[in-house]
Amino acid sequence: MNDRNLSRRRLLKFLAVFFTGLFAIRWQEIIRIFSQKNTRPNLKEAKHYSRSDDMAG
Amino acid sequence: MLPIVECRLCHHRCRLDEGERGQCRVRINLDGKLYSLVYGKPCSVHIDPIEKKPLYHVLPASASFSLATAGCNLRCKFCQNWQISQSPPEETENIELPPESVVQEALRNHCRSIAYTYSDPVIFYEYMLDTAKLAKQNGLINIFRTAAFIEEEPLLELCPFIQTASVDLKGITEEYYEKMCAAKLEPVLQAVKIMHRQGVWVELTNLVVPTWNDKEKDIRDLCLWIKENLGPDVPLHFSRFWPMHQLKSLPPTPEKTLTRAREIGLEEGLHYVYVGNIPEHEGNNTYCPKDGKLLIRRIGYSILENNIIDGQCKFCGTHIPGLWA
Ligand code: SF4
Numbered sequence: 343m344n345d346r347n348l349s350r351r352r353l354l355k356f357l358a359v360f361f362t363g364l365f366a367i368r369w370q371e372i373i374r375i376f377s378q379k380n381t382r383p384n385l386k387e388a389k390h391y392s393r394s395d396d397m398a399g
Numbered sequence: 400m401l402p403i404v405e406c407r408l409c410h411h412r413c414r415l416d417e418g419e420r421g422q423c424r425v426r427i428n429l430d431g432k433l434y435s436l437v438y439g440k441p442c443s444v445h446i447d448p449i450e451k452k453p454l455y456h457v458l459p460a461s462a463s464f465s466l467a468t469a470g471c472n473l474r475c476k477f478c479q480n481w482q483i484s485q486s487p488p489e490e491t492e493n494i495e496l497p498p499e500s501v502v503q504e505a506l507r508n509h510c511r512s513i514a515y516t517y518s519d520p521v522i523f524y525e526y527m528l529d530t531a532k533l534a535k536q537n538g539l540i541n542i543f544r545t546a547a548f549i550e551e552e553p554l555l556e557l558c559p560f561i562q563t564a565s566v567d568l569k570g571i572t573e574e575y576y577e578k579m580c581a582a583k584l585e586p587v588l589q590a591v592k593i594m595h596r597q598g599v600w601v602e603l604t605n606l607v608v609p610t611w612n613d614k615e616k617d618i619r620d621l622c623l624w625i626k627e628n629l630g631p632d633v634p635l636h637f638s639r640f641w642p643m644h645q646l647k648s649l650p651p652t653p654e655k656t657l658t659r660a661r662e663i664g665l666e667e668g669l670h671y672v673y674v675g676n677i678p679e680h681e682g683n684n685t686y687c688p689k690d691g692k693l694l695i696r697r698i699g700y701s702i703l704e705n706n707i708i709d710g711q712c713k714f715c716g717t718h719i720p721g722l723w724a
Pocket residue numbers: 406407408409410411412413420421422423424426471472521522
């Protein structure tokens with residue numbers, strides 16, 4: 343019985359490592375997008391702010 | 400004289416002179432207008448298991464398209480992503496990924512959700528909001544992974560488009576928030592309540608940091624606040640601290656501290672209390688609050704067994720709250 347529990351645990355562990363590995367492989371795909379690295383910021387007008395010339399007083 | 404602008408996105412309410420940036424490093428006053436510097440410019444893009452967020456009651460075993468830009472409005476001493484969160488966008492390696500491309504890539508990679516995560520998505524609010532609108536139209540779930548240090552007005556604008564929020568409730572005292580994160584507790588509690596009231600599915604994570612927020616009283620107070628303000632069905636994840644950033648001299652959280660934290664949560668009547676970052680701990684699993692049967696068995700980010708059928712315990716039919724399909 344104990345032996346059986348042990349091998350079941352081993353199988354579960356193997357499956358866990360296997361599926362975690364699968365995820366690791368899948369995100370390799372995304373590396374493709376990283377071919378266009380750049381550090382120049384984009385400017386987009388923000389929401390939710392106020393200006394001193396709009397404020398009362 | 401060019402006008403000063405006041406950012407009303409988060410509770411820092413930065414008042415910015417011409418050319419000045421907010422504390423988050425990614426919002427700037429130019430010619431009297433406030434601009435975001437990171438719209439469509441993430442520096443981290445990955446496909447993660449949704450369990451990593453951590454979300455244990457949302458689409459188990461599904462993939463989540465996860466992204467972040469540089470910057471953050473908090474200054475947590477334990478930050479695990481400090482290389483991006485504490486940098487301006489000029490110092491990270493960014494890619495062009497407008498909202499349409501995020502949604503396309505998520506669908507192409509068979510992701511069921513998009514997670515705005517890693518740093519704090521509050522600071523790339525406009526990018527998140529536009530992406531979330533498009534994602535929702537395309538049948539994707541939006542995940543707001545945040546410290547919830549956000550003003551009420553922008554949060555209410557966001558809520559209709561996000562279905563789930565994974566919120567770091569970092570501690571339960573103002574002192575902790577001030578000293579550890581350079582932020583405030585009360586606005587975070589308000590934001591969590593607002594999301595819950597607006598029907599966003601919320602799961603909370605508390606990182607237990609040795610000597611900082613690991614006292615029984617702190618943990619009990621946190622659990623009580625959750626039960627009284629959100630009810631017993633909101634999942635709480637106690638997460639293990641790992642020495643990082645400005646807290647490298649502390650030890651990792653002992654397993655027994657996390658086990659005890661989970662016991663306290665259950666004692667206080669919370670139904671779903673989890674332990675994170677310790678593989679094979681029983682606190683990784685979901686149990687039925689009625690009959691105590693094992694519902695979801697997890698090891699790491701993998702699901703080994705799932706006994707929830709149509710949102711119900713397979714054994715006794717108890718409704719298990721969450722987004723299961
Ligand atoms: S979002 Fe940034 S600029 Fe706006 S108030 Fe917060 S820290 Fe300041």
